[in-house]
Each structure stands twice: as C-alpha cells, then as structure tokens.
Amino acid sequence: MTEKLIPSYRGAVEAWECDQMDHMNVQFYSDKASAALAHLLNALGLTPARIREEGKTLRYKNLRIQYKAELRGGSLISGVSGIRSADKTEIRGFTNLYNTGTSVLSCNQEFALVYQDLKSGEIEDIPDDILEAAKVLCDEHVKEYAPKPIQHTIIPATPLDNMFETNRSAVDVWECDLWGNIETKQIVARFSDAASHIMAHVGITRDTFKDRNLGSAALDYYMEFHNPIKESQSLVLKSGLLDRMEKLFVFGHQLIDCDTGKVANTTTVLGCYFDMTKRKSVQLPEEYRRIPEQNLLRSQL
Secondary structure, rough: OOOOEEEEEEEEEOOHHHEEEEEEEEEHHHHHHHHHHHHHHHHOOHHHHHHHOEEEEEEEEEEEEEOOOOOOOOEEEEEEEEEEEEEOOOOEEEEEEEEOOEEEEEEEEEEEEEEEEOOOOOEEOOOOOHHHHHHHEOOOOOOOOOOOOOOOOOOOOOOOOOOEEEEEEEEOOOOOOOOOEEEHHHHHHHHHHHHHHHHHHHOOOOOHHHHHOOOEEEEEEEEOOOOOOOOOOOEEEEEEEEEOOOOOEEEEEEEEOOOOOEEEEEEEEEEEEEEEOEEEEEEOOHHHHHOOOOOHHHHOE
C-alpha cells in the first residue's frame, strides 16, 4: 500500500450474489467496484455532501473490466483504487478487487471519468480543486495490475446485421441513483441475462450445459457510455456474436433508448466455457464453429 493508493472496498461474497456457474455474477463485481469508486471520489474532494449539493460528479466515460480469478460464495474481498492520469477533460484510474484470503487479484477495472451534471447529463471541465487532488494522487502504480490493450474486435454504436433482441425492459427507480441515473450494476445485469439468449441462439441449451458439465465465464468487458440512461426509460438490448477463437467467444451488445432510437451503451464481452468440476477452460463448443463467417458481426467491420 502506498499513500497514493486508496483502500476502497472491503466485503464478502453473499450466496445470493452467485449464479448457476457457482461463482459471483458479473453484476456484483460492478456493484462492489462502484462502492470503491465512491471512496476514490471522496479522496478527490467529491464528498457525498458536495455531490448532493452541486448535483455533479465524475462518471464513467468508458470502463474496462477484466475478471482474473473467480470468487465463490463466502470469499472475502478487499479493494484498492488509484489514479493513473488526469487532465481538464478526464481522469483515468482503476480499482483492483482481491480475494482477501489468498491475495489473488480477482477483478481489475480500468476507467476514464468525465465530470457530468447528474440531472442534465452535460459534460463539463473538471473543477480545478478536483483536478489538483487527482494530480497529487497520480502514479504509475507499477505494483498494481494494468491490462494490455484490447486485441479483439470492439462493437461500434452503429446498426449491424445479425444482431437480435436479448432483453427488453424499463428502468426502475431502485436501479437508479438520487438523480435518476441507472447504476452500472443494472446495465451489467442486463448483459448477464442476455448471454443465455445468445447461447440459445447459437444452439447451446440448458441441457447442453448439464450433459457436457459446462459453465461459462466472462473474462473481459469493455463498456462505452454514449448517452444517459434515466429512470422509467424504455430500453431494448440487441446482441450478437462478434468473433470466435479456439477457446474464446466475443459478444457485442448495444443498449438502445426506445424513445430516441439512440444507442446509450455499447459493451463488448470476451468469454469462455469451462469444466464445472475442474474449473478449467475448454474448447469452444462445436455449435460456435458451425456459424458461417458472414454471420459474425466482425464481417461487417
């Protein structure tokens, strides 16, 4: 621990946070990382009282999440957060979540933050005092994990053929912050649900999972936040298979505002299948290899 590294989270994995793969679901990593971010913002001078009074704070412009080692029910978690760079328009930082019992990194979240009016959604220059506090905390953090650049295809915010509906919903009040903006956890939850629909579209059923003793896991999320998502907003999620490798698949998601037709969020997910007993990755199921190349979203990019 250094003076420029903020202790930002401490907790545990609850049984109800684990999914059918017997590990903590992706949405709860985001929930805990959001709590960690609040501690980092507090260290920059964005106290809860100030945010309530001014109605402005730093929010995600983009967010990359890598899941490095699974957490299972009862696991203890500790988190640290830091700043890598800062200028007038954005602050780049990270949160690393560790398995406290083993000291193994479970999740890395790298993000770019912009200063946003929580009611209007307008982006503003970062106030001088917050920027100066961020610069004081800036560090290379060489002892903390930092991901390599993304190598796989990224989903754009433009319409693509071969995408299909995987979720249709409205934003409930309990999914939002005090200003009616959806929390990141609730966005990720929709993507988690969508994964089963994509697999079904490929031809992977619940019986397939059981017969082959398979589980699936996300390894890498890359999220871009294009437009605010507000309370009561109607949303449709369209998804598709971007790419496939020997052991990996890449899904693309576009979360669309039904009122305007605008894409509010795009997210690219890299994942794998694993043996539920050995907890080791396996070859990508044959159903993925049967999909014609022209049906992969990457063929349009």
